[in-house]
Amino acid sequence: MSTKRESNFLADVDLTREKLVNRLFYGTLVVASVFGLVMLVLLIADVLWEATQALSTFDIDIGNFLTGTSSSRAEQAGFGASILASLWLMALTAVLAFFIAVGCAVYLVEYAPENRTTRLIEANLANLAGVPSIVYGLLVLALIVNDAGLGSVILAGAIALALLIVPIIIVATIESIRAVPSSVRDGSYAMGATKWQTIRRVVLPQAMPGILTGTILALARAIGETAPLIMVGTMLHATRYPSGPLSSFSAMPTQIYNWTYQADRMFNGLAALGIVVLLLFLVAMYALAGYLRNRYETDDGSISNV
Amino acid sequence: MSSNTTNERTTGESTSETEGLSDDTIIETDISVGPDSSRTTGRPNTIVSADSLDVYYGDDRALSDVTIEIPEHRVTAMIGPSGCGKSTFLRSINRMNDRIPSAHVDGALSFRGKNVYDEDVDPVALRRKIGQVFQSPNPFPKSIYDNVAYGLRVQGKADDVDLDDAVERALRGAALWDEVKDQLDESGLDLSGGQQQRLCIARAIATDPEVILMDEPTSALDPVAASKIEDLIDELVEKYTVIIVTHNMQQAARISDKTAVFLTGGELVEFDDTARIFENPDDDRVEDYITGKFG
């Protein structure tokens, strides 16, 4: 980079050591990233390989697979009832978790007194997000399924998943709300807006892209969760389409799980196909989250410039 | 003004008008002097006054014993070195200081004779009478139209007026209409800095406040944009009272009728007609400050 003339001026600056450290550090980072990337590619390749193997080995009708119900006979088993159950689960989980989490985050940031208790609660949200998901399953099994007598229905599963992701959404929402510059809030208050008007008309709209992104990413985690649903209790084979929140069900991950330990090898093939479908859902959700983030990023940028 | 009562009060949308600040009491005193002639003839009314006002942040005193009477329909400039409490004074007029948990106030600050720190004064109602323009333009991330309409909407006046008409009038009043009339649906953030600041002025005047507070409104702008705002202030004062903080001596001399000089320690050392402050100040420290010897 430096020309001859410059190097005369900079002759007394020796950067050899720093440059070496830089290169070493850079190398470490590259190795770490490549490792993650390689694992991801291996995983996807394995899943796709299994799925193509299944398609070529067994006589699987894709149409029936995507729309049919599962069955104890592998030749007739489909994934449709599980896909529908997962959609129901996601919808209910999203509604339950979103409103509770956003309400909680708004309270914590805007209304809660700034004291020890508030700080303690906030600090522990991250811990709550790390609780093993099976614990939420157990809780719902005891309280909702048995005590409240709701039974092993979609709503019970949704409550378990909602409990699981509420802390994640709260953390994302708190960050998005805090990121709204105080100058904009001041602008609203100075116009004679009340606190609630300021929150509803200025703070929440501006935080919404971040909140939605956080919610979708949390749902992407929930859609693959198996343990809490097994705890809540699901059907071995989703032999019926769920008709509503109070139907018994087996969602995508539990159906895949159940298929994998069947003796009939064809069920294992179906499981491989099911995983591909589940992954497609995940990719779609990540894409949506990424789209939201990019779409609003430019706006955020110009706000922080002011 | 314990934060509890403030919260309780600010949650109601329509209940915010309080006795001391109801429209009737305020308009009475307003009619006596015609705005235009009042600037050159007659004695103006006092609209904002402070009596032995102290403002603290925690234990630190930012303003000490400030007593001042600010006239209506005039431009009053606040000048002084950095940290002397000009912004603090401005914020204590519309009680934006309430938003800073450590801030508290002693003494009286009156708007049209009513102490705004009395128990029965709701800061939300007060701010509907006293608009503010900030140092850096802070339009909402909404369309130009929605920015200007914001105040009318939150104040519940949007249904009583022709909103399109009100938005146009405010934008004309802020000398911005011709530049943005074809892009009212575009984001206010897409405007230039100077335009954004005029948008913020339009936002402030759309609800027809009585006083407009401006905290260094041109410090983030280039000279051309700044001089547009200065011209605007000259027009605004026909309908409103303008209190402006500035670090720019020439600006204070050009646009203000009265000048208040604060010095370090939060003291108001001199307050008088701008011409006299700049030509023949009483206090040596003021002379030093104005001529640039310190600050």
Ligand SMILES: Nc1ncnc2c1ncn2[C@@H]1O[C@H](COP(=O)(O)OP(=O)(O)OP(=O)(O)O)[C@@H](O)[C@H]1O
């Ligand atoms: N939010 C706050 N919390 C604590 N102290 C504050 C706060 N805001 C201002 N102060 C202190 O109060 C004093 C006056 O500050 P203020 O912002 O009113 O000064 P200013 O005259 O507007 O200065 P400038 O010309 O730099 O804007 C300063 O000593 C400042 O440190």
Ligand SMILES: [Mg+2]
């Ligand atoms: Mg200031």
